[in-house]
Amino acid sequence: MAAPHHRASSVLERLLNEGSVEEYAYRLAPKSHAFARIPREPHITAETVEARWQALAAPGERRERLLDAQTRAQMEAYQRNIENFIGTVKLPVGIAGPLRVNGLHAQGDYVVPLATTEAALVASYSRGSQLITRAGGCTALLLNEGVSRAPGFAFRDLIEAGRFVSWVLSQMDAFRAAAATTTRHGRLLDLRVTVEGNHVYLGFDYATGDAAGQNMVTIATEAVCRYILEHTPVEPQYSFVEANLSGDKKASALSFLSVRGKKVTAEVHLPAELVKAGLHTTPEQMVNYWRMSAMGGVLSGTVGVQGHYANGLAALYIACGQDAACVAESAVGVTRFELTGDGDLYAAVTLPNLIVGTVGGGTGLPSQRACLELLGLAGPGHAQALAEICAALALAGELSIIGALAAGHFARAHQQLARGSGKDA
Template sequence: MPNNKTNKFAEVYSVLSNITEESLQQLSTSEQPLATRQPLNMYIKASTVDKRWQAIDCEQAKPHLLDQSTIDSMSSYQKNIENFIGTVKLPVGIAGPLRVNGLFAQEDYFVPLATTEAALVASYNRGALLISEAGGCSAMLLNEGVCRTPGFAFETLIQAGQFVAWATTQIDTFTDITESTSNHLTLKDLKINLEGNHVYLIFDYLTGDASGQNMVTIATNAVLEYITEHSPTKAKYSFLDANLSGDKKATMQSLNGVRGKKVTAEVHISAELVKKRLHTTPERMADFWRMSSVGGVLSGSVGVQGHYANGLAALYIACGQDAACVAESAVGVTRMELNDDGSLYASVTLPNLMVGTVGGGTGLPSQQANLQLLGLAGNGNARALAEVCAGLCLAGELSMIGAFCAGHFAKAHRKLAR
């Protein structure tokens, strides 16, 4: 027989049973005209911003979002936002110095992190200092590429096959078309996926020091226009991207390949240093990794890691990256094992780091300042930034797992967040 506790939970889960006919009427569509509208001009202009605030009619919010500093730098946001009303201020802390011994990143880095989550910067800072005290992490960029995947629908499988046969003869033309759209873009590869009477073309690009998503969109659209006009087998319909790219989502395809920049990083830490800085042992950290890896499998996780998203989101916001790309960037594998000498081996591999040091939000005032703080602003630094991201994620994994093993995880949040 169900007990009172079970009945209580049943009540919580049956909220919908208490909805009345009257309350359901609130869900009906309304034909009432909109009371106010904002200006149609989406570009940044002082007079338009003033009119938009008049439409909002919330004077108490205005000085916090449209302060004098924002007004003075308003024009710098022109290519990054529409319907502009101001800026949001977030606290920024630094973790480090984080020593990275990479193919491209070879410095001690102070890493800027923008977040509202207490204990986050403290944790990454602890991990960064631990890595640096151990001599730094080794980091290696393994691969890079950004793709767009247009899709084409045909009447029959025969037509789809005819289109594929033609498309494979057009690779040189596709290369010329795509690379003519940008001085910084290279068509790296073209793959084809045929599913029934649907064809997906997988265009894989190198985008230099830009994250590159707008770049590959423009390039692929140019090819799509060429295909529409010149293909001897006409598609019933086609789309610029048919969701095979893995854009802004965690996918097994990206885990096994690359989207953005694929990086791996490792560190060896003595048992003495683990005990001194994390108050636990390499054995216990390896135990935690084994149990949490099984937990990740049981939960259906794409990859197995602790909390890449915490560090990446904070760094992305601070440094002008596309924050939505954390959905795909925070995918990968963390591994912790016991070395023969009793020391700890720890590594991370991230195949989807969507980062850039030019373009997008990297030129905005605060974000450019943070990239300069890192020493990674401008051309020639995107690969180094990716290796720093891997080192940062490794620092976060070490600190968090150490906290769980020492029983300090809740204590740290209680101390710093309450």
């Protein structure tokens, strides 16, 4: 990543004014002196937590903010979710809604818990949700499901790689059986083969039930890889259980060619008078903004074209015990606004990578389960509904933020809610 000449020169001049080259060389060099070790006992007990706090030598007031009485009482609940445990961090939770969803799996009016420190976010999503509800709700449709893992195998040459692929294509039943030994809830669905020179990538797609499934598919694929290495007629030089072709925790063009997690689309028709009353603008201006922003997304090279899926998804994921890092891939998608023949607004979103679950992971933790219970989606049988609600929430957020931009209210809303009117805000 290049830095412009004038900027690089300015930074260098500032650094040399503050210190010598020798001083910076010492600061940046590796240091070999001893360091304090943090106790690494994996089990959460009062004794192990106490030992870590002793090692930290932190003031008691700081400790109390992270390890208050409620956290101490609930420590056992975090046993399978954290290492080197010292306490909990609290985030404010607000509710957006009601959000009416007319989906294959999600049906009804939902109040959506959102955990965030960003003022104006809950207000924006709540405004969009109420607008959708006044229009009779949005239609949401789960289109596809599957969580992938992509091991890679290296061979001496393309001939060996070809022989390996020929054998792999005859082994699907054996791969399914190997995967099935590791899980009662996951199921190997399909296999995609990618050859690049003497490298072979195998893309395994799994159904993961009501779990988000990241760990499930990793463990299942490890079992499949063991079977491959024990039975393949062509021994690879080396292999890895994940070779970075699955799209795990990153935005990629692969999103629009397949699915990772749950692929959902949602739409709503908004009468012009409702747009005017709820967003203080017109469908025409909303479409004008969408058209310009879509081109802006193309010019900036974004993966997909959307306004701010990550805002709502991150807040929902944190509140409901999802893997927050999966927002990196879940927030990929496309938003589309059109003017109907009657002058009303048609709005739609499609998100191909929603990694969500209602069992496993952080969904059983006390606060996170309470948030899922507020949605009526705690436990088995609800992951598909949660995915449709995620798409509906993303649609609500797109309507609200584009409405604010189209009406010229975007900066004012943040001034009022995020910064206040104080002189030092």
